[in-house]
Amino acid sequence: MGTPVLTIDGPSGAGKGTVSRLLAKQLGWHYLDSGSIYRSLAIALAKQDVRVDDVAMIVKIAKAMVLEFECDEGLVVKLDKEDITAQLGLESTGNAASIIAALPEVREVLLQKQQDFRQAPGLVADGRDMGTVVFPNAEKKVFLTASSEKRAERRYKQLKEKGIDANLASLTKEIEERDRRDRERATAPLRMASGALFIDSSDMTIDAVINKVLDFIQ
Ligand code: DC
Numbered sequence: 001m002g003t004p005v006l007t008i009d010g011p012s013g014a015g016k017g018t019v020s021r022l023l024a025k026q027l028g029w030h031y032l033d034s035g036s037i038y039r040s041l042a043i044a045l046a047k048q049d050v051r052v053d054d055v056a057m058i059v060k061i062a063k064a065m066v067l068e069f070e071c072d073e074g075l076v077v078k079l080d081k082e083d084i085t086a087q088l089g090l091e092s093t094g095n096a097a098s099i100i101a102a103l104p105e106v107r108e109v110l111l112q113k114q115q116d117f118r119q120a121p122g123l124v125a126d127g128r129d130m131g132t133v134v135f136p137n138a139e140k141k142v143f144l145t146a147s148s149e150k151r152a153e154r155r156y157k158q159l160k161e162k163g164i165d166a167n168l169a170s171l172t173k174e175i176e177e178r179d180r181r182d183r184e185r186a187t188a189p190l191r192m193a194s195g196a197l198f199i200d201s202s203d204m205t206i207d208a209v210i211n212k213v214l215d216f217i218q
Contacts, residue, residue, distance in 0.1 A: 005138040007130035013151030020126035032117040034127030042096035102185040131193030141196035
């Protein structure tokens with residue numbers, strides 16, 4: 001079946017990023033953070049003052065943008081040679097990404113960019129539709145979730161650690177709003193792929209989640 005792929009889908013803040021990155025490292029595989037591609041496009045659009053309803057312009061920019069990913073301690077992302085890593089993690093970027101991600105034209109343009117990450121010896125792909133749309137023939141699929149309260153708490157802690165001011169109640173509201181948008185959109189909505197291993201990480205450590213996935217794929 002070619003290069004093996006492990007897909008890890010789920011809502012924002014479930015721990016997909018950390019778990020996928022560590023798994024990729026442990027397996028010696030490549031890592032695709034598909035959310036960062038949607039986030040990068042959101043940043044490109046903001047830089048050029050493009051309105052979110054100008055679909056033709058959005059598609060043009062999505063086709064033209066050149067992204068470079070360097071996976072070291074964390075992920076470093078360059079958009080048209082400019083390092084955008086700092087803006088990538090902002091809540092406002094995630095929310096803008098979720099809005100443009102609902103456009104089928106955008107998803108179509110970004111599909112191939114994501115599939116190009118499937119390179120030997122293997123790929124861990126993290127997102128919303130990795131197991132359902134982008135890599136439907138992946139050998140192993142995981143759906144990783146956690147309660148919205150737990151996800152907001154984790155995000156709150158991360159932001160505080162970075163010295164960024166945050167409000168737990170509004171973070172919870174934003175997370176729930178983003179989940180609703182990602183789940184209810186018509187194209188490639190967030191849902192569990194058939195045959196996927198379901199993990200609720202609400203009361204689990206990162207290590208426990210990783211061990212569960214390793215048990216599943218071995
Ligand atoms: O995983 P993330 O929080 O970085 O993703 C940001 C947004 O991008 C998310 O709210 C929806 C969109 N997204 C998507 O539609 N499909 C993906 N495979 C990954 C992200």
